[in-house]
Amino acid sequence: MKKSVVIIDYGLGNIYSIDQACRHVGYTPILTSDKDEILGADSVILPGVGAFPVAMERLKSKGLTEVVKTYAAQEKPLMGVCLGMQLLLNTSEEFGECEGLGIIEGNVKRFPKVWKDNKLKIPHIGWNKIFTRQEPLAGGPFDDILNDLFMYFVHSYYVETDSEENVLTYTYYEDFKFCSAIQKKNIFGFQFHPEKSGEQGLSLYEKFLSI
Structure with missing residues (x-):
């Protein structure tokens, strides 16, 4: 029996492209904000596009913050994509300090405008x-x-984990080195968009959904 896959629908995410990526690798995901469907899934994907504080407010308004934490504690696979990855951390400095889900220890920071005399766009x-x-x-x-691997990025903020043990990959933006993927046991996060990164990106969905 094929695993059940849930994409959390909280009104702020790149849901269509993630849905299509899952289908491309042979899975039919459920788009839902229902607590029981999320907690009962074999794999869960937390998408996200936009501002960190708005995303957290949407999750709270739908009663999903504790649901995501409870799911993560079940030690089943959970993956955050782009803003969805950032939400897994403790705080973000976007529009002032905002509390995140606190599933992986660390914080979300804005790229510096200048790094080693190089202006960062x-x-x-x-x-x-x-x-x-x-x-x-x-x-x-x-x-x-x-x-x-080359992956597709769109972001102004980056993740800084408290422990290097939670870092899967780094990326250099000019000379600025930042964490571009994270892992803590069954929890994964990608700052880039695997679903927009061609066959190599789609292979990450295939790997994740086969855990």
């Missing part, structure tokens, strides 16, 4: 390369496919 948009850290997580589902 914000937002960071376009294709960029991802690199695994020097000591990748042993036995992780993405260990054999994440390094030296």
